[in-house]
Amino acid sequence: MNERNKKMTTNKRDLKRKINNICSDLFAECVATSLSGNPDMENVNALLSSIIIIQDDYIRRVSHPEPGMLPKKYYNELEESFYKQVEEIVDHIGYLL
Secondary structure, three states: OOOOOOOOOOOHHHHHHHHHHHHHHHHHHHHHHHHHOOOOHHHHHHHHHHHHHHHHHHHHHHHOOOOOOOHHHHHHHHHHHHHHHHHHHHHHHHHHO
16 A cells, blocks of 8 residues: 555545445456466455455444544544555455465
C-alpha cells in the first residue's frame, strides 16, 4: 500500500468505498492468479471466501461503531486493522503461485 491509500479517512462513506474497492481488487487478483497457474483450488476458494468475509465484517464495523470509544480512535484502529489483514491476504495470494 502506498502512503496515499493509508491516509486515514474521516467519512464513513469514503471508508466503506475504500474497503469495497480494495476487497474487489484482492478478489480479482486472486482469481487472476488462480487462472495463471495450477494452484490448489481448495486454497483458492478459502482465500476468496476470506476476502468476502473480511469485506462484510469491516463494512458492518464501519456502520456500527463500538460504544464508549472515541469515534476518531475507533475508525483509525479499524482502518489500521483492515490494512494488516489486506497485507496478509496479499501474502497468501503470492503463495498461490
